[in-house]
Amino acid sequence: MGRWxxxxxxxxxxxxxxxxxxxxxxATTTAQIAERAGLTKATLFRLFPDKREIVFQGQARLVALxxxxxxxxxxxxxxxxxxAAGLSALSDAHTQEHRDLGRTLDAIxxxxxxxxxxxxxxxxxxxxxxxxxLIARLGDPHKAGVLADLGTRAFYTGGEKWLxxxxxxxxxxxxxxxxxxxxxxxxxxxxxx
Amino acid sequence: MGRWxxxxxxxxxxxxxxxxxxxxxxATTTAQIAERAGLTKATLFRLFPDKREIVFQGQARLVALxxxxxxxxxxxxxxxxxxAAGLSALSDAHTQEHRDLGRTLDAIxxxxxxxxxxxxxxxxxxxxxxxxxLIARLGDPHKAGVLADLGTRAFYTGGEKWLxxxxxxxxxxxxxxxxxxxxxxxxxxxxxx
Numbered sequence: 354m355g356r357w358x359x360x361x362x363x364x365x366x367x368x369x370x371x372x373x374x375x376x377x378x379x380a381t382t383t384a385q386i387a388e389r390a391g392l393t394k395a396t397l398f399r400l401f402p403d404k405r406e407i408v409f410q411g412q413a414r415l416v417a418l419x420x421x422x423x424x425x426x427x428x429x430x431x432x433x434x435x436x437a438a439g440l441s442a443l444s445d446a447h448t449q450e451h452r453d454l455g456r457t458l459d460a461i462x463x464x465x466x467x468x469x470x471x472x473x474x475x476x477x478x479x480x481x482x483x484x485x486x487l488i489a490r491l492g493d494p495h496k497a498g499v500l501a502d503l504g505t506r507a508f509y510t511g512g513e514k515w516l517x518x519x520x521x522x523x524x525x526x527x528x529x530x531x532x533x534x535x536x537x538x539x540x541x542x543x544x545x546x
Numbered sequence: 547m548g549r550w551x552x553x554x555x556x557x558x559x560x561x562x563x564x565x566x567x568x569x570x571x572x573a574t575t576t577a578q579i580a581e582r583a584g585l586t587k588a589t590l591f592r593l594f595p596d597k598r599e600i601v602f603q604g605q606a607r608l609v610a611l612x613x614x615x616x617x618x619x620x621x622x623x624x625x626x627x628x629x630a631a632g633l634s635a636l637s638d639a640h641t642q643e644h645r646d647l648g649r650t651l652d653a654i655x656x657x658x659x660x661x662x663x664x665x666x667x668x669x670x671x672x673x674x675x676x677x678x679x680l681i682a683r684l685g686d687p688h689k690a691g692v693l694a695d696l697g698t699r700a701f702y703t704g705g706e707k708w709l710x711x712x713x714x715x716x717x718x719x720x721x722x723x724x725x726x727x728x729x730x731x732x733x734x735x736x737x738x739x
Contacts, residue, residue, distance in 0.1 A: 432735040470667050477666040498703065499728060500735055502695040510691065535692060539732045542625040542693055 362400055362410055364390040369407045370457050378404075378465040405471055408458065412475045416482040418442045423486035435490050436504040437532060439483055443508055444525035451524075455516050480505040507532040555593055555603055557583040562600045563650050571597075571658040598664055601651065605668045609675040611635045616679035626729070628683055629697040630722060632676055636701055637718035644717075648709050673698040700725040
């Protein structure tokens with residue numbers, strides 16, 4: 354029961370995604386997930402409060418990555434380069450393997466109101482961490498807030514494009530290209546139709 | 547039981563806010579809210595699935611307001627003017643009475659993890675409605691997404707400033723001033739520190 358289980362979190366994630374895909378999110382129980390992962394229910398509940406959180410276990414890591422990414426940007430970085438540093442740290446943690454996982458995850462989240470609501474909260478948690486890290490570097494909450502929105506949008510929109518294709522580009526290519534497009538976009542929005 | 551109760555939704559909102567302030571959100575039951583409002587539990591459950599949704603009853607109206615606000619903007623409006631039209635429609639629905647209500651509401655939401663998570667979802671619902679309305683007018687999902695983020699941020703940040711003061715300015719003054727500040731802000735972010 355209490356013993357250490359190698360990669361218990363990853364095993365629970367894979368088991369949960371399999372079962373949610375096969376039977377649906379609502380119909381799957383924590384007992385079934387634990388069994389599929391070859392673990393006890395006690396181990397599952399030591400790691401996660403409920404089945405929903407198994408799917409969102411990556412949130413804490415993404416929050417930490419964006420925070421240290423912005424913190425570690427060069428002292429002379431312009432505001433938009435601080436955002437790019439946060440986005441690079443986020444994106445570089447995603448391998449081609451995550452691309453398949455991401456597609457499965459997106460399909461499951463789309464199937465459940467409860468998961469969609471939780472996914473919105475995850476996006477907000479990333480935006481919020483981005484904002485706090487940018488405030489620490491820029492000392493300007495106003496600027497930090499707008500840049501955090503832009504950065505998070507670049508991460509999600511670039512990510513959608515990455516998941517929708519099968520080229521050899523890494524996530525960072527998509528995300529940083531997205532961010533770079535916002536400069537012209539903003540200019541166009543504030544001037545002409 | 548089934549009879550029409552005048553302003554049942556408003557009475558439930560006021561009763562819920564009173565009780566949440568007095569006893570805390572967790573400790574308050576739907577039975578207590580119905581009783582304080584002078585209504586039956588059956589009436590409460592005909593209108594809301596749970597106590598949480600009583601507090602967020604304004605969401606549907608805000609979503610409708612931002613949508614029609616953008617729809618009804620003049621044909622020649624620049625992109626940023628479409629955002630301003632959506633924000634005016636949202637803001638003009640808020641009276642000085644809403645200012646007191648907003649302060650009470652903010653304090654209650656801040657006290658509960660469940661309510662904070664729901665508030666993030668409400669903000670996303672407004673952003674999403676803004677985005678869809680802007681896509682319909684601009685035909686450019688890319689531009690619409692970034693503008694929807696900026697517009698929603700202007701609404702919330704302007705709103706915070708409005709709630710924090712007691713002058714005679716209306717919400718629209720704060721929100722539109724906030725939006726106007728984003729042009730210079732964006733220029734500064736993409737150029738110098």
